[in-house]
Amino acid sequence: MRKIFFFVLFILIGCGNEENEKLKNTLFEEPGLSTSHNQIITLYSNNPYDIIINYNAPCGYNKLKFEFDLGNVLLITTPSKNSKSGKIKIRLNSKKSGKGVFKIILTDNCDQNTDLSFQISVQESLGYDGLLANYDFSNNAEDKSGNGNNAEVYGVVLTKDRNGNDNAAYKFDGIDDYIVISKEFFNIGNENYTISGWFFIDEIKKQNQNILNIIPSFGLSLDWNKTDNPFVVSFSLNTNPEIESWNIASSIGVLGSVGEKKWHHFLLSKNKNTWGLYVDGVGNSFYFNSNPIDKYFGVSLGKKSSLDSSSNYFKGKLDDFYFFxxxxxxxxxxxxxEN
Structure with a gap:
């Protein structure tokens, strides 16, 4: 009788375990992870990168695990225990160059796992001394320098960058799209500075297309196809942006092989009273007797930063802006x- 009792008990326990497994599988779907971020990411060493991931855990969130052999992972937004869905914000801090994989693994209360992987390429950073702001436009307009000079977007949409990466540049419609960095982080009267960026013109014949402008408009401006200097990239300077004039320089341009359907790099620099403008490595230096006011301003991209209804909107794409x-x-x- 004792043997029969144990045998029956064993069967009942076994059946109970099977029923529990069926209950888990029936009542609770497996968890899931998803993201709108490009899952092929290029990072720069010692430059943090944020990723937002959506999670779905019908059985309730339990824990996370990360795998990243090129640096450290900081969990900025922690999911609530037993929560069924939400967002996870993660910051990657790459410490060495190379190629690898970042993997996030989520476990729910039913011991079910799901994972999401990103292909990571970490490149050596250029010297970040003096970096005021960096906008790589990968999924957003946040300042990747860590200085908090985040931009606000108006109408622009994410698009492919010059390397074919999705959601890694912004497209401007030439009608009412623009980007604004309202925080006053850029001093136009500083003894030295450098601005670098990439642009792609969709409509080369459209006049007065503004690439970059400080706020308010009349201080420093970089434009394409100005009326008084057509079919060149040019810059203008003023001693005081609050006075509507260009009393230092107006539409000083450089010739280059700028054309439609092609990405171009520009570099604008200031060394005391000498400004340099280069497009795809070709350009000139210009000396002026006057200097702009020693004051910090915000920056707009893609339009003249004024209440003027025309506003000189840019039609094309912009990417990878650096301010030093x-x-x-x-x-x-x-x-x-080259990068």
Whole structure:
């Protein structure tokens, strides 16, 4: 009788375990992870990168695990225990160059796992001394320098960058799209500075297309196809942006092989009273007797930052804007042009 009792008990326990497994599988779907971020990501060493991931855990969230052999992972937004869905914000801090994989693994209360992987390429950073702001436009307009000079987007949409990466540049419609960095982080009267960026013109004949402008408009401006200097990239300067004039320089341009359906790199630099403008590595330096006011301003991209209804809207794409409060050396400039 005792043997029969144990045998029956064993069967009942076994059946109970099977029923529990069926209950888990029936009542609770497996968890899931998803993201709108490109899952092929290029990072720069010692430059943090944020990723937002959506999670779905019908059985309730339990724990996370990360695998990243090129640096450290910081969990900025932690999911609530037993929560069924939400967002996870993660910051990757790459410490060495190379190629690898970042993997996030989520476990729910039913011991079910799901994972999501990103292909990571970490490149050597250029010298970040003096970096005021960096906008790589990968999924958003946040300042990747860590200085908090985040931009706000108006109408622009994410698109492919010059390397074919999705959601890694912004497209402007030439009608009412623009980007604004309202925080006053850029001093136009600083003794030295460098601005670097990439642009792609969709409509080369459209006049007065503004690439970059400080706020308010009349201080420093970079434009394509100005009325008084057509079919060149040009810059204008004023001593005081609050006075509507260009009393230092107006539409000083450089010739280059700028055309439609092609990405172009520009570099605008200031060394005391000498400004340099280069497009795809070709350009000139210009000396002026006057200097702009020593004051910090915000920046707009893609339109003249004024209440003027025309506003000189840019039609095309912009990407990878860097602002430095110093001059760059040849190797650093080469790095920006080739990466």
């Amino acid at each position: 409060d110093r001059l760059l050396n040849r190797d650093e400039i080469k790095y920006l042009m």
